[in-house]
Amino acid sequence: MRECVGIESRYRRNRKAWEPHLEQSRNLMLDAAGRCAERDSVLIFGAGLLHDIPLADLLGMFRRVILADLLFMAPARQAAQREERIELVTLDVTASLPSLAEGNITLTQPTAYLDDPSISLVISASVLSQLFVVPNAYLESSFGQSDAESEALGQALVRSHLAYLGAFECPVALIADEAHIIRDRTGAETATASALQDVPLPPGGRSWDWDICPLGEIDRDHSVVHRVRGYAGFPKP
Numbered sequence: 001m002r003e004c005v006g007i008e009s010r011y012r013r014n015r016k017a018w019e020p021h022l023e024q025s026r027n028l029m030l031d032a033a034g035r036c037a038e039r040d041s042v043l044i045f046g047a048g049l050l051h052d053i054p055l056a057d058l059l060g061m062f063r064r065v066i067l068a069d070l071l072f073m074a075p076a077r078q079a080a081q082r083e084e085r086i087e088l089v090t091l092d093v094t095a096s097l098p099s100l101a102e103g104n105i106t107l108t109q110p111t112a113y114l115d116d117p118s119i120s121l122v123i124s125a126s127v128l129s130q131l132f133v134v135p136n137a138y139l140e141s142s143f144g145q146s147d148a149e150s151e152a153l154g155q156a157l158v159r160s161h162l163a164y165l166g167a168f169e170c171p172v173a174l175i176a177d178e179a180h181i182i183r184d185r186t187g188a189e190t191a192t193a194s195a196l197q198d199v200p201l202p203p204g205g206r207s208w209d210w211d212i213c214p215l216g217e218i219d220r221d222h223s224v225v226h227r228v229r230g231y232a233g234f235p236k237p
């Protein structure tokens, strides 16, 4: 909840700077939707904040739009009240949070919706780099998890989500932060770090920069950019 409220208030402060990224994300989702031969249900992981979801367009293309997230903010709840073809599903896409909460780092491979023939398209919407953030912070503070263990768990959660997406028979689209980049006042890159614990994404897709923290958001001398990669057709293994 704290993470989501944080993202929401950062969005409100930087709405203009975020718009090109959100537009790229919406266009990619519509590109993926346009390629679908079947248009029953579209299932979107990480849709709780709704910023990057072209909801009206997707409702025009699919019978049902399933928004799946750990929690939903007011805009998603209100949208679902207004339109019965929008379904909100509280879902942990890692399928592992209950055991992680007990300090058990053995992951469960998610299976939700894999056998649902009504799913025509799956979209993973900027959730991949988030999957390990709260679990690692919690395991470090509550169970003394080391940095190396956090890195290994992060990698396992990223790989598990990619394998989950790869297990769907229907088309899949993925939008994910790939790198976090710090820039100085001149725009020169001063530091770059993997957003995915160094797990590589498959080749292909398109890449763009999300101006997530423009100058002034963190301090006067630095800005932060997330390099994002999106696949309208995520390559299956």
Ligand SMILES: C[S@@+](CC[C@H](N)C(=O)[O-])C[C@H]1O[C@@H](n2cnc3c(N)ncnc32)[C@H](O)[C@@H]1O
Pocket: 004, 007, 045, 046, 047, 048, 049, 050, 051, 052, 053, 068, 069, 070, 071, 091, 092, 093, 094, 097, 125, 126, 127, 130, 131
């Ligand atoms: C950066 S936000 C995604 C951005 C979003 N698509 C938007 O509206 O701009 C990450 C989302 O992932 C969700 N999330 C994080 N861990 C999750 C998990 N284990 N299962 C499902 N959703 C999760 C968060 O609740 C949050 O809504």
